[in-house]
Amino acid sequence: MTIPAPHGPAADGVRRITVLSGGYGGAKFVQGLLALVRERPEPVEVTVVANTADDLWLHGLKVCPDLDTVMYTLGGGLDTDRGWGRREETWSVKQELEAYGVEPTWFGLGDRDVATHLVRTEMLEAGYPLSAVTEALCRRWQPGVRLLPMTDDRVETHIVVDDPDQPSGQRAVHFQEYWVRLRAEVPARAVVVVGLDKATPGPGVVDALLDADVVLVPPSNPVVSVGTVLGVPGVRDALRETGAPVVGLSPIIGGHHLRGMAEQLLTALDVEVSAAGVAEHYGARTAGGVLDGWLVDSTDADAVDRLRGAGIRCEAVPLLMTDVRATAAMAEAALGLAAR
């Protein structure tokens, strides 16, 4: 595949790109980015700092949905129709757990997936940190990137929802329960990321930001994917200090998310659900935020002037990740914005 490169291959001298990633949105974006950089004459090292706040313990297994989505997607193992889990999956374990009457039953725990969780859990219980476990799992999947958990510490996003049966009228559910069981169909009243304030960045995370030539923020959920990575103490500081330009891509197009539940969660945080609103939520680096540049979809061109005023270079380009070629063009536009 040849991607039109307006500046000519590697004219920007970029060798090290670090991406802050959530689930499938982040993984798909990196897939496009890899297709792009593989065309360059000079090798480019891509590091993905992945959200781990979706992680959960399930039936005694440590499940890391975002790490696995990146690993499976880039390693060719993802079920791309579903956008999660393994392709050619079987469901015997899940059926049996249901036959035993074991809760919870709402999580899509496939048999092939279980094997990943077994290897991970056994390594964790033997004392390896999640970062070392992830490296070991990637030896099989060869994702073509260095995949770093944002932290080795346990961090879990909980969503506060209404519950008239509780004395307080509310209760907190794990993010996965909000997303998978409740399908994000009830209002999110608050987002509580348990353990985030005490977490330390995983090995290599801060250096991957400080040493990068470009930092990219894919069109992932700004609250529970990118937001949690940014919330690890030390990550924002590294983004403020790095010499690399930081460029993001809007997950909101025409006032709506394409996949996921960004609208519900942005609303819980009183953030305007728009391409410009998300950029302002991240903030300009010049004003203590994290962004130098921001790509919005062509339909959101009105955001360009608004954000320039806020100190964020902004450009409107097509932002639909319809295929790898379209996604590579988005990555190219992001690198182009970073180079200017």
Added chain:
Amino acid sequence: MTIPAPHGPAADGVRRITVLSGGYGGAKFVQGLLALVRERPEPVEVTVVANTADDLWLHGLKVCPDLDTVMYTLGGGLDTDRGWGRREETWSVKQELEAYGVEPTWFGLGDRDVATHLVRTEMLEAGYPLSAVTEALCRRWQPGVRLLPMTDDRVETHIVVDDPDQPSGQRAVHFQEYWVRLRAEVPARAVVVVGLDKATPGPGVVDALLDADVVLVPPSNPVVSVGTVLGVPGVRDALRETGAPVVGLSPIIGGHHLRGMAEQLLTALDVEVSAAGVAEHYGARTAGGVLDGWLVDSTDADAVDRLRGAGIRCEAVPLLMTDVRATAAMAEAALGLAAR
């Protein structure tokens, strides 16, 4: 099904039968026993004290082959062609673990089976003893017996085999490795049951022996199935004290085992591989052993006089568990011998 009952139904007044069981041999025998006692007008409670020395930790999961074989067989979930594991099994987890290069790969860990191990492991790690976990698993399987692990303590049978690469010329392998990976094709030099001397009988085990009307020893492996149950401190004492007759069935027919590796292990213990040899190995209760009666196969009728001389009532009957009816007839013969 009607089983010919020479003494008339329940003429022997037996209400409580306790069986010491290993794997598939024990489970099949109990299946026949249940078919028999279900014909009786009075309810009969059957308790199975199962061997747990085959248990192993595998990929972080607690696997209990003998408990599961009893539970699956009596609950209708066993793959009766293989004689182990679940019917309608799938193998995705195993394939994936192999793709990750995780050892060991020789154990037949099916997906449906994995669910059982997940439930068990999670309960054990939450602090429940194995006996409570087994009771919980049996709520699904409804095996029709009270299934008791011989102990809640960790006990593991290891087999000493030759290994010229070791300084001592020998090494110990887990029983499952000897049986599954090595297929019992190399000589067993010794049997070491790690933890057995420190184990205590599981809840209910001693009472199940003391309060029984009859204790039966199925045609299971006398070394690694029945032998380990007998080796739990307190079990032999209970068998000596109980008022119940103790009757066993020979797993050796015509000098050979029908399934398993009894010959190899009896040889390791210098026990004569014959129907009479096994009975003498168990010993007569009158001489400090555990048996009152012993059934041998019709082809081993020569053992009858020899064992009578040793204080063990013996009878020769067909001992092939070809189907439930034949197995029920064996159980009937055992109860008949116990009643005399």
